[in-house]
Amino acid sequence: MSTLEYPDDLRYTSDHEWVKDHGDAVVRIGITAYAQDALGDVVYVSLPTVGDTVAVGDSVGEVESTKSVSDIYAPLAGEVTAVNDALDATPELINSDSYGEGWMYELRIEDPAALQALLDAEGYQAQLD
Secondary structure (H helix, E strand, O other), X not given: OOOOOOOOOOEEOOOOEEEEEOOOOEEEEEEOHHHHHHHOOEEEEXXXXXXXEEOOOOEEEEXXXXXXXXXXXXXXXXXXXXXXXXXXXXXXXXXXXXXXXXXXXXEEXXXXXXXXXXXXXXXXHHHHO
């Protein structure tokens, strides 16, 4: 089995989500390699709606795999500005490219400083052990 990767340029949550800072208080969010590996083959993804306002910890969607259904939680508060429509037709992008084409949604965050409170790659990996 290949080693799971956790890019250093991302922030992470204990709920196995990654957050990439796109600047101008916009972040892109997806699930980590660990999460997609634990889920198995993803068959369906439910995402928030553009324009939704979310609070930290809100359930904003679901990932359904051949094994289970898992909630997706908002790691930061803000407004949903984009969703990855490609996941409707090809949810398996989450398995094949969880940090790239398998991204889930983008958020304009209320407090850019809150991004720094999330885990870095080292901190995330430490809590997996």
